[in-house]
Every structure is written in C-alpha cells, then in structure tokens.
Amino acid sequence: MKTAMGVRRFGAINWLGTWTLVxxxxxxxxxxxSQTIMAPLINAGLFLMIFTIAIGPQRGEVMGVPFMTFLTPGILTMTVIQNAFANTSSSLASAKVQGNIVDTLMPPFSAGELVTGYIGGAVARGVLVAIVIALGAALFLGVGLQQPLWVAVFVLLGSVLMGGLGLIAGIFANKFDQLSAISNFLVTPLAFLSGTFYSIEALPPFLQTLSHANPFFYIIDGVRFGMIGVSDSSPWTGLAVVSLACLVVVGICWRWMKIGYRLKP
Known part of the structure; x- marks a missing residue:
C-alpha cells in the first residue's frame, strides 16, 4: 500500500513481504x-557409482588427482545448477498455468522484491543440495573442502545465476512443454558440456575457446578449485565472469517483472 505522498507505508523496501516470499x-x-533434496543426492551417488563401475581405477589421474576425486565437484555443481533452475522455473510456470500468478503480483511488491524473493528460494535449494552432497562426498569418498570460501562463493553465485535463468524460463514459458524444452535442450547440455566430467584441456582448441565463454564452466571450475585445489582457469577470472553473468540475468529478470512481460494480460 502507498500513502498519499506515493511512499509505501512500510518503507522503501518491503522486507517482511520479501522474506515471506522467500x-x-x-x-x-x-x-x-524427498524429491527436491534426497533425489539429487541419490542421482549424484548413482553417477559416481556408474563411473566407478564403468571406468574404475584404470582411468588414471586427471589434473594430478584420482578421477573420482576430480569428478565429485562437477557432479555436485551440476546438481546445484539443475535444482536452482528448477526451483524458480517450476514455481513461476506453475503459477501461470494454474492461473494464480495474480496472488503474487497483487501484493505491494516492487520488481526487485519479486526477483529477490524467487531467487532467494533458488539459492536456499541450491545451497541445501550442495551441503547434502558435500557431506556425502566427505563421508563416502573422503573428498573434503580445501578452500570452503571459494566453494561457498561459486555455489551462491551459481544458484543466483540459475535461479535468474529459471525465472526467465518461467516467464517466457506458457506451458510445461515449453519449460521442459528449455531445460532439456539448453540447461542440461550446458551443464554436461562445461567440464563436469572432464578437463577442458582434453578438448580441441576451438572447443576450449567456446568453453571459456560459458559461465557454467566457471561455476563448475570454481567449485572444483575450492574442493580439491585444481582448476582449468583462475578462480578470480571465474568470479568476474559469473558475477557479470549474474548481473545481466538478474537485470533481465528485473526488467521483465517491472513491465509484467508475459505475466499480465
């Protein structure tokens, strides 16, 4: 609500409303x-088990560490990416398809508060999934966190980026088929082809160049650096690239929320 002077009575920022949305x-x-937290843990475990059975110790070391140790941060980050994206995209798409998006748009939220609320939920899910998988990796594989701060930074930034992309997908999609297409043909391939299962040093020069233009690669590479101390690029470069990508994506979300793009009749 607003006063006669056009200033919202609860101040410049609707803290209570934003926190409630989160x-x-x-x-x-x-x-x-069981679907959003335990299922990702089981899927990550299945990936690692399959690679262990199919490849085993004969794969040798990658970047100076055992293959399974190298693989663990990639699996963790891929799972975080997918879950953060799914949280915002499914929430917004469901509200649009069911026709109750008005319940979110009617309260006195600014565009920035709406974006913050939705992405806050995606960050919470991404961080929780990361914690669960990291605990499993430490208990069963002995893969700990060499530099926890870098892991935290890239998990948070990755969740923000994917939460924002999920918002964009949810705003754009008018039915679940469109949302599934975006997830299956864009998010999943980028997550798989961003150094999750391999070092990009194994790629031809042209594909290495393309990988360095992919923010997903820097998220995975940054988490890998924080967990096992090896990476294909400088974590500072990754921090700059992912931060810029977050600003661009969140800016698009803010703009679309502000004008009600594909949200208001």
Missing part, C-alpha cells in the same frame, strides 16, 4: 523434500 519458495520445495 519462505514460501523454501516451503514449496521442502514440502516435497
């Missing part, structure tokens, strides 16, 4: 925690 998004995925 809580709603968190409760939405926690209500089905």
């Amino acid at each position: 809580q709603r998004e968190v409760r939405r995925f926690m209500n089905v925690w």
